[in-house]
Amino acid sequence: MISSLTSVELCAGAGGQALGVERAGYSHQALVEIDRHCRDTLQLNRPAWNVIDGEQADLQHFDGRQVSGVDLLAGGLPCPPFSVAGKQLGNADERDLFPHALRIVDEIRPKAVMIENVRGFLDAAFAGYRQNLRQQLRKLGYVSDWHLFNASDFGVPQLRPRVVIVALREELSDGFSWPGSGGVSPPTVGKALHDLMAENGWPGASRWMTQADDIAPTIVGGSKKHGGPDLGPTRAKRAWATLGVDGMGIADAAPAPDFVGMPRLTVRMVARLQGFSDDWQFSGRKTPAYRQVGNAFPPPVAQAVALKISEAISVRRSVRVVA
Numbered sequence: 001m002i003s004s005l006t007s008v009e010l011c012a013g014a015g016g017q018a019l020g021v022e023r024a025g026y027s028h029q030a031l032v033e034i035d036r037h038c039r040d041t042l043q044l045n046r047p048a049w050n051v052i053d054g055e056q057a058d059l060q061h062f063d064g065r066q067v068s069g070v071d072l073l074a075g076g077l078p079c080p081p082f083s084v085a086g087k088q089l090g091n092a093d094e095r096d097l098f099p100h101a102l103r104i105v106d107e108i109r110p111k112a113v114m115i116e117n118v119r120g121f122l123d124a125a126f127a128g129y130r131q132n133l134r135q136q137l138r139k140l141g142y143v144s145d146w147h148l149f150n151a152s153d154f155g156v157p158q159l160r161p162r163v164v165i166v167a168l169r170e171e172l173s174d175g176f177s178w179p180g181s182g183g184v185s186p187p188t189v190g191k192a193l194h195d196l197m198a199e200n201g202w203p204g205a206s207r208w209m210t211q212a213d214d215i216a217p218t219i220v221g222g223s224k225k226h227g228g229p230d231l232g233p234t235r236a237k238r239a240w241a242t243l244g245v246d247g248m249g250i251a252d253a254a255p256a257p258d259f260v261g262m263p264r265l266t267v268r269m270v271a272r273l274q275g276f277s278d279d280w281q282f283s284g285r286k287t288p289a290y291r292q293v294g295n296a297f298p299p300p301v302a303q304a305v306a307l308k309i310s311e312a313i314s315v316r317r318s319v320r321v322v323a
Contacts, residue, residue, distance in 0.1 A: 010075030020302025221294025
């Protein structure tokens, strides 16, 4: 897609947000990601993208001045400082990258900023943190706000609440509004994955589809330090079991014709539940591939917010032309 709007992606991961922003009509000038497997995934799917390598692949060392003046600076900053699954240390967590993101905002001076994070960012314990972030962005000339979205409101078959922080230059802020529901009801897990479950001839696929009659619980990607590829803690595994899914691990392939029992999901199945198209490939073996998928921001949600940002930018451009 050819576009006059430009963007830079921080902590790009496996490309969930980057893909949504691309679909909204932006051309990526640079993508910053420290994980090698994720960088390989980005290059595998979009060879023309400028995926930053070397020392500057680390956000703490990235110099934004090389891409100054882009329309949108987007990113999915690490969630552990705010995640209820962690210690919720906020700015006391060494993994808090918001200060580096603010530095890069200052270096690039984009028209708009879009940052995704976990629901825990809105907890009362971080009220001071949020206020300080808003003040820092205000000093740089941006008006900021945040909103809690659920991916299922945009057709994604998963219960995935995520916070999106948007900041726009003051002269653009009046033209921005948050997207409403996408107006598309998400399919159940069974309907979303039936063809993939049946692709190896498993005769139980249709019966399984009937049992998997709800959307998925939140998919958990896990970290490099803890655990392998499974579908989350005990409570999450129980929720998966009600859908007829064995959450104890990730399968290498769909069930064989002689399979008996509860099936496990494959990486491709989980990717579809995250809103990725089937042609998006993931680099690496099963464990790093699953982590990439599980930590991703669903592309349809990113696309919806990025489209609203582009409207605000375009309205301002139209006003200038008329003037």
